Amino acid sequence: MKIKVDDQLIEKLQRLALVEINDNxxxxxxxxxxxxxxxxxxxxxxxxxNVDPLFHPIPQGKLRKDEIKTPLDxxxxxQNVKRxxxxxxxxxxxxx
Amino acid sequence: xxxxxxxxxxxxxxxxEEYVAKTFERINKLDKKINAFITLRDEEEVKKEVKESIxxxxxxxxxxxxxxxxxxxxxxxxxxASKMLSDYIPPYDATVIxxxxxxxxxxxxxxxxxxxxxxxxxxxxxxxxxxxxxDLERTPGGSSGGSGAALAAGYVDLALGSDTGGSIRxxxxxxxxxxxxxxxxTVSRYGLIAYANSLEQIGPMAKNAExxxxxxxxxxxxxxxxxxTIKYSVxxxxxxxxxxxxxxxxxxxxxxxxxxxxxNVIRTAIDKLSSExxxxxxxxxxxxxxxxxxxxxxxMSEASSNLARYDGVRYGYSKHFEGNxxxxxxxxxxxxFGMEVKRRILLGSFILxxxxxxxxxxxxxxxxxxxxxxxxxxxSKYDVLLSPTMPVLPPKIGEVINDPIKMYAMDVNTxxxxxxxxxxISIPAGFYNNLPVGLQMMGRYLSDTMLxxxxxxxxxxxxxxxxxxPIV
Numbered sequence: 001m002k003i004k005v006d007d008q009l010i011e012k013l014q015r016l017a018l019v020e021i022n023d024n025x026x027x028x029x030x031x032x033x034x035x036x037x038x039x040x041x042x043x044x045x046x047x048x049x050n051v052d053p054l055f056h057p058i059p060q061g062k063l064r065k066d067e068i069k070t071p072l073d074x075x076x077x078x079q080n081v082k083r084x085x086x087x088x089x090x091x092x093x094x095x096x
Numbered sequence: 097x098x099x100x101x102x103x104x105x106x107x108x109x110x111x112x113e114e115y116v117a118k119t120f121e122r123i124n125k126l127d128k129k130i131n132a133f134i135t136l137r138d139e140e141e142v143k144k145e146v147k148e149s150i151x152x153x154x155x156x157x158x159x160x161x162x163x164x165x166x167x168x169x170x171x172x173x174x175x176x177a178s179k180m181l182s183d184y185i186p187p188y189d190a191t192v193i194x195x196x197x198x199x200x201x202x203x204x205x206x207x208x209x210x211x212x213x214x215x216x217x218x219x220x221x222x223x224x225x226x227x228x229x230x231d232l233e234r235t236p237g238g239s240s241g242g243s244g245a246a247l248a249a250g251y252v253d254l255a256l257g258s259d260t261g262g263s264i265r266x267x268x269x270x271x272x273x274x275x276x277x278x279x280x281x282t283v284s285r286y287g288l289i290a291y292a293n294s295l296e297q298i299g300p301m302a303k304n305a306e307x308x309x310x311x312x313x314x315x316x317x318x319x320x321x322x323x324x325t326i327k328y329s330v331x332x333x334x335x336x337x338x339x340x341x342x343x344x345x346x347x348x349x350x351x352x353x354x355x356x357x358x359x360n361v362i363r364t365a366i367d368k369l370s371s372e373x374x375x376x377x378x379x380x381x382x383x384x385x386x387x388x389x390x391x392x393x394x395x396m397s398e399a400s401s402n403l404a405r406y407d408g409v410r411y412g413y414s415k416h417f418e419g420n421x422x423x424x425x426x427x428x429x430x431x432x433f434g435m436e437v438k439r440r441i442l443l444g445s446f447i448l449x450x451x452x453x454x455x456x457x458x459x460x461x462x463x464x465x466x467x468x469x470x471x472x473x474x475x476s477k478y479d480v481l482l483s484p485t486m487p488v489l490p491p492k493i494g495e496v497i498n499d500p501i502k503m504y505a506m507d508v509n510t511x512x513x514x515x516x517x518x519x520x521i522s523i524p525a526g527f528y529n530n531l532p533v534g535l536q537m538m539g540r541y542l543s544d545t546m547l548x549x550x551x552x553x554x555x556x557x558x559x560x561x562x563x564x565x566p567i568v
Contacts, residue, residue: 001455009446017400017445018407018422019438020430032439032500033446039501042389043459046466053461054468056294057280057517061323076187080411091409092417092424 001041005034097562098159098253098307105150105158112150112158116143119160119204123251126567131226132245134165135173136205145202154200155314161196162246162255165206166213166239167298168287169193172203176289177221178211180406180413180432190287191322192256192298192315199314204252207242211434212403213258213291215239216266216506219497220436227493228270229565230532234490237266243301244271250564253303254311258288260296261391262485262510265522268301269485269534272524272563274308274551275301277510279542280517281326283312284319292398293324295391295514304561305523305551309333312544330545337549339557340373344537345478349384350509354487361526361533362484365558372557379478381512382470386463391511392504393447393460399437400444406432439500468516475540480550483509485522485534509536519544523551524560 003009010030014021021029071077074087083090104110120139127133142160150158168174168186170193175181193203210220218226218241228236229249236245240257244267247255257264259277268275276299283298290296300311313330346366351359370376381387407425408414413432416424433441447456474481487508496503513520518541525535535554539547555561 013442013445017441018425020426040389043386043463048462051462051465053458054465058324082414092421094421
């Protein structure tokens with residue numbers, strides 16, 4: 001599959017990943033992504049039709065007993081928060 | 097050897113004050129050049145802890161250890177070598193840190209690495225590259241390059257690294273030290289800052305195979321806090337296993353993809369093992385050239401999802417606050433992450449987006465299945481599979497960093513073990529023009545202690561252990 005890596009795709013990826021790319025970085029990233037996707041296309045040489053994907057080396061997770069465990073206290077849990085008030089985190093605006 | 101160090105500290109043959117002072121003296125003298133540490137703890141604080149720990153006892157009572165800065169340490173800054181976490185102080189210890197403390201180990205500092213463990217040279221660090229103690233013009237490999245360099249420079253005898261696609265074994269190979277990527281699920285990942293969950297493990301690094309085994313026996317084991325750990329424990333450090341009669345498959349397709357200089361050293365080592373009675377046969381892994389793209393597709397996909405947590409709200413770089421959440425998050429993440437991390441997040445987002453998920457991600461997982469099946473077949477014939485750890489000699493600083501494909505290509509031998517969840521060990525094989533070359537052995541799932549046991553024998557046969565770079 002040949003993918004065209006243009007400004008439009010980079011715009012879309014910035015929004016999907018929530019990562020802003022500045023103008024200096026844009027050309028390098030465009031060029032790199034294009035080269036890396038070409039490198040990824042190597043796997044298309046294989047016939048993979050009847051192969052099951054292997055998602056994770058451990059086939060299933062496990063459950064623990066539903067017992068209360070002592071969590072971190074609130075002050076410790078919030079010690080790295082830059083903006084907080086009365087034990088709450090202040091987040092950015094979620095409305096336009 | 098650690099057992100002797102612990103004994104000496106206990107019976108007073110080695111004064112703890114002097115042990116710590118000498119360590120700091122060496123680091124203060126050399127680390128401006130090497131840059132193995134991102135954070136070094138206060139000397140007096142460390143002295144006090146060492147003395148208390150010797151009194152309390154334990155398998156590592158009073159022993160200093162360097163820890164890769166991707167592992168959470170309560171009250172000690174943990175940066176992941178990123179601007180994003182440059183002031184982050186974890187409120188809890190990773191399980192492996194708790195286990196080390198219980199046995200009396202004392203944390204010396206946090207070692208340099210590629211940002212978020214994404215790289216093979218320790219050059220993508222926000223805190224500058226680490227240099228290889230064997231040749232300061234060259235990289236120590238990565239991403240656990242600071243841990244490898246700290247061992248080779250003679251700062252410490254034990255270190256922790258993490259390995260997602262070779263990040264313990266690359267620095268072990270390039271710094272003439274020992275490193276184990278454990279079987280998946282044998283070491284808790286609780287407190288390991290996640291990059292690619294289905295691939296990575298914390299693992300031991302040391303200057304000889306005995307110490308490596310001791311460290312592994314302490315950190316391994318099931319953990320309620322990590323649902324992907326299995327019922328497993330290593331009660332005693334593994335003992336020596338003679339190489340005589342061990343069936344070794346030498347991976348010729350991997351050798352063909354490696355530089356001649358590296359192959360020469362490995363062939364010489366293989367001859368020595370053969371003359372000691374190892375049963376050597378050439379074989380092929382199959383799918384060798386497909387493992388690397390499959391690995392990077394899976395790793396980047398998992399990375400884009402894992403690194404979504406860095407929004408600057410609960411922790412991390414948080415300069416921007418104006419505007420709506422999309423603008424705020426995008427600006428903070430754009431400035432907080434370095435180039436390689438952004439590349440991998442963007443590509444991972446692309447791979448997982450509608451229309452491409454089947455085309456890339458699912459296909460890569462199918463290749464992963466083929467590789468696992470191929471290895472299962474090989475391990476019905478061989479006890480271990482041997483190859484060079486790295487296909488090249490340690491690159492010069494700047495040589496591969498600007499060409500992602502060239503950098504990724506260095507991981508061709510190491511990613512296989514991560515895809516298949518099997519253990520892989522890197523031990524020093526020899527030198528080429530005074531540059532270290534590492535030998536990798538992969539084994540069946542849960543054969544970690546066997547790999548260590550064989551390595552204890554091989555390090556004697558090759559006379560390659562407890563090496564310190566001749567740096568002054």
